[in-house]
Amino acid sequence: MQSALIVGKKICSSLLLRNWVRPLSAASDKLTNVEVNDKTGFAKLTMNRPPVNGLNLDLLRDLHQSIQDIEKNKCRGLILTSASNTIFSAGLDIMEMYKPDQERLKQFWTALQDVWLALYGSAVPTAAAINGHSPAGGCLLAASCEYRVMLPKYTIGLNETQLGIVAPKWFMSTFRNVLPRRIAEQALTQGKMFTSDEALKIGLVDELAATKEEALLKCEKFFASFAKTDPIARYLTKKQLRHNDIKELLDEKVQDVENFVLFVNQPSVQKGLGLYLESLKKKAK
Numbered sequence: 001m002q003s004a005l006i007v008g009k010k011i012c013s014s015l016l017l018r019n020w021v022r023p024l025s026a027a028s029d030k031l032t033n034v035e036v037n038d039k040t041g042f043a044k045l046t047m048n049r050p051p052v053n054g055l056n057l058d059l060l061r062d063l064h065q066s067i068q069d070i071e072k073n074k075c076r077g078l079i080l081t082s083a084s085n086t087i088f089s090a091g092l093d094i095m096e097m098y099k100p101d102q103e104r105l106k107q108f109w110t111a112l113q114d115v116w117l118a119l120y121g122s123a124v125p126t127a128a129a130i131n132g133h134s135p136a137g138g139c140l141l142a143a144s145c146e147y148r149v150m151l152p153k154y155t156i157g158l159n160e161t162q163l164g165i166v167a168p169k170w171f172m173s174t175f176r177n178v179l180p181r182r183i184a185e186q187a188l189t190q191g192k193m194f195t196s197d198e199a200l201k202i203g204l205v206d207e208l209a210a211t212k213e214e215a216l217l218k219c220e221k222f223f224a225s226f227a228k229t230d231p232i233a234r235y236l237t238k239k240q241l242r243h244n245d246i247k248e249l250l251d252e253k254v255q256d257v258e259n260f261v262l263f264v265n266q267p268s269v270q271k272g273l274g275l276y277l278e279s280l281k282k283k284a285k
């Protein structure tokens with residue numbers, strides 16, 4: 001595993017937490033970083049896969065491990081954010097889907113399912129400090145959290161239909177959990193990317209913040225709003241509200257991987273992905 005867990009910004013030596021600190025490989029290899037504020041118990045989970053936090057198999061596995069660690073340590077809140085100054089996450093790494101190795105393709109989709117199940121169903125309160133663009137899979141991660149604070153002048157949305165791909169049901173249920181059904185339907189069918197202001201207006205994000213620091217503070221303020229609630233009662237309430245979405249994927253997890261593999265391998269989808277990758281690369285030149 002390549003992620004780092006840092007408690008109070010230093011490796012904690014207490015017996016209780018020792019098991020919890022995962023050893024680092026070389027610092028430059030880290031794909032996620034977890035810092036736990038030992039006063040508040042809030043964990044900041046930072047994605048760090050330059051240039052765009054493309055969600056490849058390694059980043060997804062790392063994210064899953066970090067979410068599980070945060071949960072095991074009974075942190076009082078999880079804030080998901082990005083080390084980049086302009087991108088929260090560019091969504092799924094298209095290279096994982098283009099001319100794929102078939103076994104890795106299955107592992108990739110399973111890893112995404114596991115991240116979603118862990119984040120969407122987390123017992124720990126969750127929030128996203130969206131400090132950059134957040135298309136597709138990036139939007140899925142943010143929308144899986146309970147609260148979102150976004151910086152201005154970026155974009156967020158599930159743009160799959162614009163790419164000629166179909167967002168799976170659990171992407172859609174995540175959107176429906178946040179947005180009124182009619183707005184969710186329009187946004188999903190149009191593959192619409194919303195500006196920060198538009199996202200605030202429709203309720204896709206809860207607040208805007210001028211800086212990342214302010215966004216983090218606003219997420220912490222959201223966690224503080226649970227100060228007078230019982231954590232177990234809070235979690236069981238969230239669990240019941242999200243139960244059907246989670247059960248639907250759990251019941252169809254294997255079939256969902258098969259659907260994905262079948263869909264991605266279609267020649268027309270491969271052609272579309274190839275053209276899209278080319279257009280992204282041309283744009284970068």
Ligand SMILES: CCCCCCCCCCCCC/C=C/C(=O)SCCNC(=O)CCNC(=O)[C@H](O)C(C)(C)COP(=O)(O)OP(=O)(O)OC[C@H]1O[C@@H](n2cnc3c(N)ncnc32)[C@H](O)[C@@H]1OP(=O)(O)O
Nearest residue numbers: 054090091092093094133135136137259260263280281284
């Ligand atoms: C009957 C129904 C059955 C249904 C069954 C279900 C089947 C399931 C189907 C599959 C569903 C899949 C769901 C998909 C989800 C996704 O997340 S797909 C990914 C979508 N993402 C995007 O569209 C974002 C694309 N990227 C951008 O828009 C921009 O890059 C950016 C994020 C806004 C950043 O812009 P900028 O800072 O200008 O950086 P760039 O120069 O554009 O990019 C830098 C380099 O990064 C590469 N890159 C960018 N995004 C990706 C990506 N997603 N994957 C891979 N690579 C990416 C880009 O090419 C540049 O590369 P270099 O040129 O090599 O530097």
